[in-house]
Amino acid sequence: MKPMAGFRVQGGSVLAGVLAALVCLSGCGRLGEGAPTDVVLTAASDTTVRVRWAAPGGHLPDSYVIAFMETGTSEWLDVASASDSATRADHNPLGRTGRYRVTAIYGGRPYHATETPTSTPVHTAATAVGELNSTVYSGYGWDRDSGAGSLYTMEYASNAAHVDFYITDWATGSTGPEYYAASPDWGHCEPGGGGLVPAGAWRPNWLKPLAESQLPLPRFDSTVYANNIKLALDSTLAAVVCTDTFFFADSTDTFVTVVRHYAIARFGSPDTVTGTVQVETWFQRISNLRLIQH
Numbered sequence: 443m444k445p446m447a448g449f450r451v452q453g454g455s456v457l458a459g460v461l462a463a464l465v466c467l468s469g470c471g472r473l474g475e476g477a478p479t480d481v482v483l484t485a486a487s488d489t490t491v492r493v494r495w496a497a498p499g500g501h502l503p504d505s506y507v508i509a510f511m512e513t514g515t516s517e518w519l520d521v522a523s524a525s526d527s528a529t530r531a532d533h534n535p536l537g538r539t540g541r542y543r544v545t546a547i548y549g550g551r552p553y554h555a556t557e558t559p560t561s562t563p564v565h566t567a568a569t570a571v572g573e574l575n576s577t578v579y580s581g582y583g584w585d586r587d588s589g590a591g592s593l594y595t596m597e598y599a600s601n602a603a604h605v606d607f608y609i610t611d612w613a614t615g616s617t618g619p620e621y622y623a624a625s626p627d628w629g630h631c632e633p634g635g636g637g638l639v640p641a642g643a644w645r646p647n648w649l650k651p652l653a654e655s656q657l658p659l660p661r662f663d664s665t666v667y668a669n670n671i672k673l674a675l676d677s678t679l680a681a682v683v684c685t686d687t688f689f690f691a692d693s694t695d696t697f698v699t700v701v702r703h704y705a706i707a708r709f710g711s712p713d714t715v716t717g718t719v720q721v722e723t724w725f726q727r728i729s730n731l732r733l734i735q736h
Contacts, residue, residue, distance in 0.1 A: 475500055481494070501548070571718060591725065596635075603643070610634050622670050645684065657734075710722075
C-alpha cells in the first residue's frame with residue numbers, strides 16, 4: 443500500500459491515525475459545546491414534573507430538548523423543548539412516571555446530560571411489620587432520600603423522625619383479631635400502648651384505602667384521608683401521606699413549611715399467631731408529587 447499524499451510512514455501505517463482523527467471529528471464534539479449537568483426533578487404541581495438543569499460550561503446551545511421514558515418501557519420520547527437560556531421545563535406526564543433526559547442542541551448536534559433522574563416510586567419488598575405489642579418492630583418509615591422503607595421500634599422517641607405508620611390492634615397483646623395501620627402521633631396515647639410509646643415529635647400522617655395501585659393518589663385532604671385504617675383479613679392497599687414540618691426563624695419571625703410525600707402500602711393478611719403483617723411499599727421521593735405508577 444502506498445502512503446497517502448502528504449504523509450510519511452514511520453514505524454507503521456498512518457491509516458490508523460487518520461481513521462482515529464476522522465472518528466474524533468465526527469464524535470468528539472466541538473470546542474465550547476457540551477451537555478447540560480445537574481439534572482434534578484421537582485414537583486411543578488402535584489401531578490406535573492419540573493425538570494431543572496445547569497447550562498453547559500461553554501457556549502449556550504441553540505435549544506434544549508427534554509425526553510421522557512415511561513416506567514416499564516425502553517423508548518425515549520421528546521416531550522418538551524426550551525430556549526438557549528432556559529434552565530427548567532415542566533412536563534405533564536398524564537399520570538405516568540418515568541425517567542427524564544435533557545439534551546443540548548448545537549446546530550443539530552445533540553449532547554445528552556449524563557444524569558437521567560426518575561419519578562418512578564421506589565419499591566421496598568414485603569417485610570413483616572409487628573403489632574405494637576409483638577416482638578417484631580411495629581413502626582415503618584421511608585428514607586426521604588433513597589425512598590427505601592425500614593422497620594423501627596416505637597419504644598424510643600428518637601425514632602419519631604423516621605416512622606410513618608405503625609400496626610396496632612388497639613388492645614394489650616398482639617393477637618387481634620382486628621388490626622389497623624395508624625399515624626405515628628397516636629402511638630403514645632393509644633389504649634394498646636400501655637406506656638410503651640413515649641411522647642415525642644411523632645409525625646401526624648394520613649392513610650386511605652385504595653382500589654387501584656397505578657393511578658395518581660388522591661390529593662391530600664383531611665376529609666378524604668384518615669389517621670388510621672382497618673386492615674382487611676386478606677389484604678389491603680392503602681395510600682399514605684407523610685408529613686414533614688420544618689421551622690425557619692429569622693430576627694423577626696418564625697416560618698413553618700409543611701412538605702408531603704405520597705406512598706402506597708400493600709398490607710398482607712394479618713398473622714394473629716406471630717402478631718405481624720407483611721407490608722410491601724412504593725414511595726414517591728419527589729415531595730408533593732402524587733404520581734405512583736410503577
